[in-house]
Amino acid sequence: MALSYWDIFGVWIAAAITVWLYSFAFKDNVLYKFSEHLFLGVAAGYSFTLGLDAISRTGITPIVTQGRVEYIVPIIFGLLFFGKYLGRYAWIARYGSMFVLGVGLSIAVRTAPEAFILKQVAASILPLYIPGDPIMSITHILMVLIIIGGILYFVFTFIPGGTEQRPTTTYKVYDILVKFGIYGMMVGFGALFARTVMTRVAFFIGRLRFLMGPEAIGATVVAVILVAIAIGYAYMQERKGGAQAAGAQTATSSS
Amino acid sequence: MSAAEKIYNILSTRQLLYVLLIIMVLIPLLHPFGIPISISSRVKAVYEYIEKLPDHPKVLIEIYYEPAAATELEPGLGAILRHLVKKHPKLVFVSLIATGPIMFESLKRYVPDVFKQLKYGEDYVYLGFLTGGEAACASLARGIKEFVPKDNYGNPTANMPIFKYADKAKDFDLVIIVSSGTDVFEWYVRQWYTPYHVPLLFVALSVIAPSIEPFVSAGQAIGMVVGQRGAAEYELLVGKPGSAMAAMDAQSFAHGLIITFIILGNIFYWIIRLQKKQAPAR
Amino acid sequence: MSVVARRYGPQAVILIMMLFLIVTYFFVMPKPVMDFESSVIKWGSVAAGFAMIVGAIDILRYHIVYLVRRTPGQWFYSLVLVVSLLITAAAGTIGIVTGVGTTYAPFAWLYNSIYVPAQATIYSILVFYIASASFRAFRVRNAPALLLLITGLIVMFGNTSLGYVIWPGFTPLSVWLNKNIVAAAFRPIIIGAGLGIIITGLRTILGRELYRRE
Numbered sequence: 001m002a003l004s005y006w007d008i009f010g011v012w013i014a015a016a017i018t019v020w021l022y023s024f025a026f027k028d029n030v031l032y033k034f035s036e037h038l039f040l041g042v043a044a045g046y047s048f049t050l051g052l053d054a055i056s057r058t059g060i061t062p063i064v065t066q067g068r069v070e071y072i073v074p075i076i077f078g079l080l081f082f083g084k085y086l087g088r089y090a091w092i093a094r095y096g097s098m099f100v101l102g103v104g105l106s107i108a109v110r111t112a113p114e115a116f117i118l119k120q121v122a123a124s125i126l127p128l129y130i131p132g133d134p135i136m137s138i139t140h141i142l143m144v145l146i147i148i149g150g151i152l153y154f155v156f157t158f159i160p161g162g163t164e165q166r167p168t169t170t171y172k173v174y175d176i177l178v179k180f181g182i183y184g185m186m187v188g189f190g191a192l193f194a195r196t197v198m199t200r201v202a203f204f205i206g207r208l209r210f211l212m213g214p215e216a217i218g219a220t221v222v223a224v225i226l227v228a229i230a231i232g233y234a235y236m237q238e239r240k241g242g243a244q245a246a247g248a249q250t251a252t253s254s255s
Numbered sequence: 256m257s258a259a260e261k262i263y264n265i266l267s268t269r270q271l272l273y274v275l276l277i278i279m280v281l282i283p284l285l286h287p288f289g290i291p292i293s294i295s296s297r298v299k300a301v302y303e304y305i306e307k308l309p310d311h312p313k314v315l316i317e318i319y320y321e322p323a324a325a326t327e328l329e330p331g332l333g334a335i336l337r338h339l340v341k342k343h344p345k346l347v348f349v350s351l352i353a354t355g356p357i358m359f360e361s362l363k364r365y366v367p368d369v370f371k372q373l374k375y376g377e378d379y380v381y382l383g384f385l386t387g388g389e390a391a392c393a394s395l396a397r398g399i400k401e402f403v404p405k406d407n408y409g410n411p412t413a414n415m416p417i418f419k420y421a422d423k424a425k426d427f428d429l430v431i432i433v434s435s436g437t438d439v440f441e442w443y444v445r446q447w448y449t450p451y452h453v454p455l456l457f458v459a460l461s462v463i464a465p466s467i468e469p470f471v472s473a474g475q476a477i478g479m480v481v482g483q484r485g486a487a488e489y490e491l492l493v494g495k496p497g498s499a500m501a502a503m504d505a506q507s508f509a510h511g512l513i514i515t516f517i518i519l520g521n522i523f524y525w526i527i528r529l530q531k532k533q534a535p536a537r
Numbered sequence: 538m539s540v541v542a543r544r545y546g547p548q549a550v551i552l553i554m555m556l557f558l559i560v561t562y563f564f565v566m567p568k569p570v571m572d573f574e575s576s577v578i579k580w581g582s583v584a585a586g587f588a589m590i591v592g593a594i595d596i597l598r599y600h601i602v603y604l605v606r607r608t609p610g611q612w613f614y615s616l617v618l619v620v621s622l623l624i625t626a627a628a629g630t631i632g633i634v635t636g637v638g639t640t641y642a643p644f645a646w647l648y649n650s651i652y653v654p655a656q657a658t659i660y661s662i663l664v665f666y667i668a669s670a671s672f673r674a675f676r677v678r679n680a681p682a683l684l685l686l687i688t689g690l691i692v693m694f695g696n697t698s699l700g701y702v703i704w705p706g707f708t709p710l711s712v713w714l715n716k717n718i719v720a721a722a723f724r725p726i727i728i729g730a731g732l733g734i735i736i737t738g739l740r741t742i743l744g745r746e747l748y749r750r751e
């Protein structure tokens with residue numbers, strides 16, 4: 001399928017923005033700043049549109065097409081958000097935000113005890129000895145120790161009687177369990193780090209594929225040349241600034 | 256300055272590390288090596304679960320990711336859709352993130368073969384982006400048609416045949432949450448699994464996976480397809496290797512480089528540290 | 538009166554909402570009450586959309602100030618932002634008004650040519666910092682750090698075909714670690730988050746979470 005001029009122009013802009021934003025990793029420059037602000041502008045405009053679209057489809061449509069006048073309530077509460085621009089009457093906006101917050105928080109509070117606590121605790125009650133399966137038995141013992149240790153570390157943050165220098169039996173047990181929690185978390189964070197690498201590399205692969213694609217490669221080369229000039233210019237400005245500062249310092253010290 | 260310190264300083268140059276990384280990702284992209292991968296028990300379990308779903312399953316698919324995450328999540332979702340479509344499903348797509356509509360159009364371009372087999376309004380529908388996060392998630396469970404009178408393209412949902420079968424939470428056989436953030440998994444666990452016990456399947460970014468692992472482990476989700484690797488495995492299972500499989504070589508090279516950086520960084524750190532300890536004694 | 542409207546009014550709104558929505562979940566209620574409860578949740582979702590519009594207007598106002606003041610080194614970039622915001626919002630609004638929605642061609646061109654590549658690039662730029670940090674900051678100074686490194690290596694090898702070539706056991710080992718140990722390590726965080734939600738809810742109902750500085 002042949003691309004229209006607008007499509008080709010779009011691909012060139014996309015390639016240029018990609019290269020220019022990457023240039024920040026090497027040195028901040030004017031093309032980076034331009035792309036960054038262009039992105040922020042489009043992103044804010046996009047957010048505005050999508051907000052409007054959702055309100056129109058789920059808030060205004062029921063009133064207009066189904067005559068459901070009760071939907072005027074959320075529209076009024078939503079409009080109160082704009083009260084924040086009214087100076088001394090900015091508190092009006094609080095009614096809107098309290099309405100939204102009230103709904104969001106309530107529906108989370110209703111199910112959180114079951115979803116986040118009861119189910120999780122129930123899933124932690126594991127058989128510690130499984131006949132004929134030593135690996136699973138050890139796994140379960142480790143899991144239970146790590147969970148108890150983690151809960152002690154995060155939730156029950158008091159330290160029972162005794163100190164590191166004069167430990168009581170309770171303190172020793174507490175300390176050992178907390179260590180299990182900490183070591184368990186280290187394993188968790190190790191896995192998190194490894195998985196972060198995969199995600200970031202995947203994002204990078206996505207962009208490189210686009211830049212190396214047949215439609216974008218020409219734009220990529222031009223954008224790289226332009227950004228090299230911009231980075232060179234930024235270095236020159238920095239040196240000039242440095243030299244001027246050094247000159248001014250010499251002048252001050254000689255006077 | 257010792258030789259170790261000199262080498263360490265050279266290798267510490269940020270720009271050098273960056274250029275090395277670009278080269279290591281570019282080489283396998285330009286010249287794929289086709290290094291094999293194994294299929295994990297995890298992805299296989301998800302595949303078997305979908306295989307066992309009844310014919311015409313009703314599935315809600317939450318598209319909750321941004322353009323950056325498409326490289327990791329789109330192949331996984333694409334492979335699952337290729338698998339699901341064989342069962343003639345009823346698919347309701349929705350987004351609780353503003354970038355959803357962009358990503359849905361991108362998904363249609365990514366798996367055109369799947370969407371060719373489905374009729375809009377009858378077999379699938381896209382509800383578009385809905386505001387309110389968890390409140391929208393809870394409202395969907397109570398009746399989609401009533402909550403969203405118009406779909407993403409402005410079509411009225413009232414007369415769409417798909418909603419005869421898939422309207423309320425209890426109608427659905429599965430919810431697939433494809434997300435680049437943790438919050439939406441929590442919303443669906445709280446608003447779809449906890450009150451209605453609808454089975455959830457997580458398709459998550461690699462970096463998100465550890466944080467949602469407890470939900471899978473507690474049985475609040477039937478399984479998880481994680482990142483590009485999980486997607487590549489699913490592509491192999493459905494017999495259509497795609498972009499995730501093609502990225503595996505580049506992933507291997509980049510991971511190899513980062514592992515080398517970590518090991519070298521530590522070797523030089525300890526050499527320099529030991530040299531400094533010995534220095535006053537001399 | 539002013540204090541009532543400014544402070545107690547919003548407090549009353551959230552208190553009533555929370556009590557109503559919590560009571561209706563835990564107790565069996567007549568159908569009209571349950572229908573009203575469903576409506577209230579939907580209303581919350583609709584009203585939240587206005588926050589997105591307010592957010593965009595806030596960014597616009599913030600940069601218009603730079604533009605009006607002609608702040609050196611910033612006004613030109615603010616001009617770029619303001620113009621691109623207004624063009625995108627205008628294109629999007631035309632799409633909505635004409636009934637095409639977010640697929641309106643000029644709007645789609647803007648997000649496909651600018652928003653998509655820029656967002657994807659900004660997130661992917663972190664790969665450079667991870668590479669740099671892995672050489673310069675990932676130090677094994679003690680036992681927990683060693684454990685972190687070993688797990689990291691196992692999961693990294695398990696994630697890639699490289700690990701499969703070295704030792705096919707990396708993938709099952711990585712799956713075992715993630716399914717059991719990582720799940721156990723993150724479970725207290727989930728339980729903590731659950732407690733956090735409940736406590737925030739209680740504090741809000743009791744009026745201890747809001748406007749403490751007033």
